[in-house]
Amino acid sequence: MRFHFHNHHGANERHCGPRHHGRRSWGPFEVEWTYGREGGRGRRMFDGGELRLILLKLIEEQPRHGYDLIREIEERSGGAYAPSPGVIYPTLTMLDDMELIEEQKTEGAKKQFGITTAGQAHLTEREAEVEALFARLAEMGDRQARTSGGPIRRAMHNLRSVLQERLSSSEVDSDTLHEVAAILDEAAQKIERL
Numbered sequence: 001m002r003f004h005f006h007n008h009h010g011a012n013e014r015h016c017g018p019r020h021h022g023r024r025s026w027g028p029f030e031v032e033w034t035y036g037r038e039g040g041r042g043r044r045m046f047d048g049g050e051l052r053l054i055l056l057k058l059i060e061e062q063p064r065h066g067y068d069l070i071r072e073i074e075e076r077s078g079g080a081y082a083p084s085p086g087v088i089y090p091t092l093t094m095l096d097d098m099e100l101i102e103e104q105k106t107e108g109a110k111k112q113f114g115i116t117t118a119g120q121a122h123l124t125e126r127e128a129e130v131e132a133l134f135a136r137l138a139e140m141g142d143r144q145a146r147t148s149g150g151p152i153r154r155a156m157h158n159l160r161s162v163l164q165e166r167l168s169s170s171e172v173d174s175d176t177l178h179e180v181a182a183i184l185d186e187a188a189q190k191i192e193r194l
Contacts, residue, residue, distance in 0.1 A: 052094065055092065056101065059095075059113055076141060081140060095113075100118055100119035101114065
């Protein structure tokens with residue numbers, strides 16, 4: 001999975017790892033994620049404003065630090081989406097600069113943030129949008145649960161095992177290969193029609 005950060009102020013770039021690009025200025029930016037083959041392009045997940053609202057809402061629920069926010073978003077999306085530290089921390093910095101959150105004293109070394117009165121008012125003003133964003137996260141979690149369900153994984157494992165065992169034999173002839181291919185094609189067509 002790749003993330004791209006877009007900042008329209010032309011600030012200097014710093015390298016954030018393979019295929020990651022960040023900006024030093026935390027002005028208006030977008031967050032994109034991509035997945036699949038190298039060079040492929042996935043759909044955009046959350047833009048900068050949406051991610052700020054998600055983090056702000058999670059911090060309203062309880063004070064949190066950066067990695068806690070990453071884990072919480074990953075959990076709510078069923079593992080389908082986990083923003084990188086290179087996305088989370090600049091967004092927290094922006095929320096702090098906007099005085100919507102503030103750092104709280106903790107015993108550990110990690111910075112923990114709590115929401116401010118201005119932050120709560122901001123969430124109230126954008127309540128409908130916040131609800132829609134969390135509905136998207138929940139939908140992702142539901143979809144992830146459906147597509148990575150146990151019965152499907154078990155069946156795919158069984159198929160892989162059978163194919164490896166059956167086709168690894170030196171006695172498999174061309175007719176058998178064509179027969180197996182026909183069975184797989186038929187199964188694919190039936191699934192497609194569901």
